[in-house]
Amino acid sequence: MSTREGNRRLRIARAFSTILVLLIVAIQIYPLVWVVLASLKTPAEFAGGNPFALPREPTFDNFGRAWEMADLPRYIGNSFVVTVASNVFIVLLGMMAAYAIQVLRFRWSNAVMGLFVVGLVVPVQVALVPLFINYARVGLLDTYQAMIVPLVGFSLPISVYLFASFFQYVPHETYEAASLDGAGPYRVFFKITMPLSVNTIITVVFVNTIFIWNDFIFANTFVLSEQLRTIPLGLQNYMGAMGSVDWTATFAAVCVTVTPVLLAFLALNRAIIYGIEGGGSKG
CATH class of the missing domain: 1.10.3720.10 (MetI-like)
Structure with missing residues (x-):
């Protein structure tokens, strides 16, 4: 196997590992982010709007x-x-x-x-x-x-x-x-x-x-x-x-x-x- 081929495979492996780690982190962090965003919505917006959307008018009430x-x-x-x-x-x-x-x-x-x-x-x-x-x-x-x-x-x-x-x-x-x-x-x-x-x-x-x-x-x-x-x-x-x-x-x-x-x-x-x-x- 040539050095160029080995380096290419190493880059692919690193890219795959990075994507996998980012995916795992996103899965772990998303529920917490969702809870924080939901806590900033009004009760009416949370009940009647898209639960996954960003708050239109953030509130700390x-x-x-x-x-x-x-x-x-x-x-x-x-x-x-x-x-x-x-x-x-x-x-x-x-x-x-x-x-x-x-x-x-x-x-x-x-x-x-x-x-x-x-x-x-x-x-x-x-x-x-x-x-x-x-x-x-x-x-x-x-x-x-x-x-x-x-x-x-x-x-x-x-x-x-x-x-x-x-x-x-x-x-x-x-x-x-x-x-x-x-x-x-x-x-x-x-x-x-x-x-x-x-x-x-x-x-x-x-x-x-x-x-x-x-x-x-x-x-x-x-x-x-x-x-x-x-x-x-x-x-x-x-x-x-x-x-x-x-x-x-x-x-x-x-x-x-x-x-x-x-x-x-x-x-x-x-x-x-x-x-x-x-x-x-x-x-």
Whole structure:
């Protein structure tokens, strides 16, 4: 094969890859763009016009109406509390479990890691009825803990896997040098392991934040009062009598609630990508 022919095939392959990537990006971004455009339309224009057309007279009245129709700040605050608390436990427990499995190494470490991997395929629905019964017995229904505990439990497998995969590529001499200097396992964990794992921590937090921030099934099952409603539950309040929905206000509320996650991703995307490459792909 000539050099010219090889270069031509390489250009074609690159062009095909570029087109494929752009197509995937367009498919992923289009729903969000559509929601933003719909939130800028008047209710009459959205109901009577082409839903895929650009707004003729953009308006921000929908955002004010969305703020008035439901207690949006309370929903955002509840989601924030659940997300932060869950991520704290996920990071601490996930890192400690991975540290024990991959660094300290004990007799059944491989078997324990296998159990965590199996946990990746367990559906959350299997735990709803047992958890509801147990929560009712101990008085945990309609509390933050009722949402945080299952969210932490079902997020631990992927978190332990990512941390263990990262620890596998940390030179063991680092831990040996710290031990020779008199550092115990806890000091090594907090002074060496945690600083080295910053990118993986950011990745684990962001991946789990998407799952926790958008959780509906646990909140809908264990939350009974209006005061503890999170964002997914709160969006139900935009449904009126006879199932009627103020769609433009709903889309405006969706734009407001997804903004924190999007801003976090834009700010931390490099660390997230590095953490995935340094953890999950090497595992």
